[in-house]
Amino acid sequence: MTTNNTYPTRQALQQFDTPYYYYDTELLRQTLAAIKAETASHNNYFVHYAVKANANPKLLKIIKEAGFGIDCVSGGEIQAALDAGFPAESIMFAGVGKADWEIELGLDAGICCFNIESVPEMEIINEIAVRKGKTANVCLRINPNVEAHTHANIMTGLSENKFGIAMTDMIDVIKRIEQLEQIHFLGLHFHIGSQILKMDDFLRLCDRINELQDYLEENGYKAEIIDVGGGLGVDYDAPEENPIPAFNAYFDVYRKNLKLREGQQLHFELGRAVVAQCGSLITKVLFVKENGNKKFVIVDAGMTELIRPALYGAHHKIVNLTSTETAETYDVVGPICESSDVFDKDIPLAKTKRGDLIAIKTAGAYGETMASCYNCRKLPNGYTTEDIMSV
Numbered sequence: 001m002t003t004n005n006t007y008p009t010r011q012a013l014q015q016f017d018t019p020y021y022y023y024d025t026e027l028l029r030q031t032l033a034a035i036k037a038e039t040a041s042h043n044n045y046f047v048h049y050a051v052k053a054n055a056n057p058k059l060l061k062i063i064k065e066a067g068f069g070i071d072c073v074s075g076g077e078i079q080a081a082l083d084a085g086f087p088a089e090s091i092m093f094a095g096v097g098k099a100d101w102e103i104e105l106g107l108d109a110g111i112c113c114f115n116i117e118s119v120p121e122m123e124i125i126n127e128i129a130v131r132k133g134k135t136a137n138v139c140l141r142i143n144p145n146v147e148a149h150t151h152a153n154i155m156t157g158l159s160e161n162k163f164g165i166a167m168t169d170m171i172d173v174i175k176r177i178e179q180l181e182q183i184h185f186l187g188l189h190f191h192i193g194s195q196i197l198k199m200d201d202f203l204r205l206c207d208r209i210n211e212l213q214d215y216l217e218e219n220g221y222k223a224e225i226i227d228v229g230g231g232l233g234v235d236y237d238a239p240e241e242n243p244i245p246a247f248n249a250y251f252d253v254y255r256k257n258l259k260l261r262e263g264q265q266l267h268f269e270l271g272r273a274v275v276a277q278c279g280s281l282i283t284k285v286l287f288v289k290e291n292g293n294k295k296f297v298i299v300d301a302g303m304t305e306l307i308r309p310a311l312y313g314a315h316h317k318i319v320n321l322t323s324t325e326t327a328e329t330y331d332v333v334g335p336i337c338e339s340s341d342v343f344d345k346d347i348p349l350a351k352t353k354r355g356d357l358i359a360i361k362t363a364g365a366y367g368e369t370m371a372s373c374y375n376c377r378k379l380p381n382g383y384t385t386e387d388i389m390s391v
């Protein structure tokens with residue numbers, strides 16, 4: 001099996017201007033195959049790739065060809081999905097604040113479902129649907145008040161978070177739907193957070209969904225679909241040992257604990273787990289500087305290309321691809337005028353010099369999509385194995 005510590009040669013990597021993202025498409029294909037192996041025998045399971053994790057068209061094409069659906073949170077993402085050839089019926093559209101043009105785009109394209117988060121949003125979707133003579137399928141995003149053990153900024157399923165409809169309001173909202181002529185109640189949607197490694201968190205979500213389904217039925221309603229969102233985490237510390245996330249354990253939690261009703265579909269929205277390990281940020285060393293007893297490796301990528309360390313204190317394993325000398329201890333920092341523009345501190349790295357190529361690993365998810373032009377920098381390019389080999 002390929003692991004993501006196999007990189008093209010130095011000469012191959014040096015063909016492109018740094019910083020850039022390198023995507024190991026062999027690993028991506030293996031990851032997609034691992035998900036398929038877990039879900040193939042369940043014809044009522046549907047996996048929608050959460051495009052917010054990475055919208056690179058070359059990756060989207062591979063994910064589409066593997067037969068996945070897609071989960072979008074903006075009109076731009078819906079357009080990217082359509083451009084990549086995803087069928088409109090495979091598009092889920094979530095988001096706490098959808099603009100009118102985004103709703104129109106979804107209705108015109110004929111997407112599978114709007115995951116809605118409030119009554120005012122639903123009323124506007126109905127108004128636009130009536131105007132267009134279309135019907136909108138909706139899932140109610142319910143806030144299940146389940147705590148996910150992850151970074152506070154990426155936890156979404158607690159009642160204090162801005163997401164979703166309170167469980168206690170669920171029946172009233174469905175009753176309101178019955179009065180809206182162009183809205184069809186399709187089911188329930190959940191998402192408790194991201195980078196979740198404790199399977200117990202998903203187990204508690206299953207328990208909560210079971211309770212809510214009973215409550216729904218007591219009130220005379222039935223969900224055609226249950227969408228459990230995404231959230232499966234990846235190993236940032238040891239990507240070489242675990243290039244493919246724990247899909248078996250993840251899907252097993254749902255297989256064993258979620259009580260689906262006859263004919264009910266189960267939808268998943270995985271983002272990070274699909275693409276994180278196949279991507280690395282490739283950057284070049286500009287300078288190595290010593291300040292007192294500290295040594296800084298100053299690279300040409302910064303928080304503008306990969307904001308996760310600065311924003312969440314996230315850890316990404318860093319390796320020097322071009323030095324085999326004995327390791328020394330460095331802080332690896334970017335060129336941006338912000339003290340938080342640090343990739344990692346006091347880490348061992350093969351003795352590093354100007355011109356070396358550095359890989360910042362496990363950067364395929366929420367890397368390229370979160371890049372910015374701060375300091376008037378250019379957005380990074382993304383190259384796949386095929387791009388690098390074809391030059």
Ligand code: LLP
Pocket residue numbers: 050052053071094154191193194195229230231232269270271272273308312365366
């Ligand atoms: N579905 C919904 C409704 C979501 O909000 C998200 C992610 C997903 C699915 C996909 O979750 P995943 O499988 O990727 O965990 N920028 C942060 C992560 C933000 C996640 C936002 N929502 C980071 O870099 O860690």
